[in-house]
């Protein structure tokens with residue numbers, strides 16, 4: 001099930017499998033269907049994903065790796 005996410009004034013749709021976000025719900029659905037069937041991402045689909053700044057959680061765990 002694709003998640004709808006509010007990002008500022010925009011609505012984005014997130015593939016539950018790979019967590020990538022898209023402007024179009026249809027694209028997110030295609031991604032999710034593909035991810036579920038193939039257990040990998042389709043480059044032709046993920047090129048439409050919204051690029052975002054990485055969340056702080058990730059930076060934090062990376063810095064603790066030393």
Ligand SMILES: [Zn+2]
Nearest residue numbers: 015018031035
């Ligand atoms: Zn996906």
